[in-house]
Amino acid sequence: DAGVTQSPTHLIKTRGQQVTLRCSPKSGHDTVSWYQQALGQGPQFIFQYYEEEERQRGNFPDRFSGHQFPNYSSELNVNALLLGDSALYLCASSFSTDTQYFGPGTRLTVL
């Protein structure tokens, strides 16, 4: 049984560019949450998707947007990249419980 998968593993972008990160939830899971983890910090909640809609949102600007597909996979989009967006982006999935399982993350570097 595959766990949460994310792609790509690493990504390098320049300031002002746009980026799309992808997440496939654990089999049977229908809820996807995205977190940003800066170096040396704990993960910060960005938003959560359920039934293809954003259900909760953390304190992140509108440059951060997302999408959930009918197969429950999800994308995180970040526009107008800033140097401060450099971080590990984590996806977590769940199904009808509070328990969230994390993927390996995508390391984004903005130059």
Next chain:
Amino acid sequence: GENVEQHPSTLSVQEGDSAVIKCTYSDSASNYFPWYKQELGKGPQLIIDIRSNVGEKKDQRIAVTLNKTAKHFSLHITETQPEDSAVYFCAASKGTGTASKLTFGTGTRLQVTL
């Protein structure tokens, strides 16, 4: 909003000793408290969790305790092994039975020395 404080930031123990990591939370409505282990280059791995209707939970060498009155919870690892070396994060959420946003502590780097 919820604020979770975690300490110590670093912890070094000898193999076989016990390790204790403590967290406090601010929002009395929080009722779900997971602990995650994160190894270098990997995502956080859930190791144990506890809900507010339970005071203690054990899973082999790992235990978590919760004091709702004081709003703090702790992770206890007994008989530590080198493979326990990692960064540990506590988190809190207002669990509703469906995943709610997790608020994380700042992490504890545990080093188990031989």
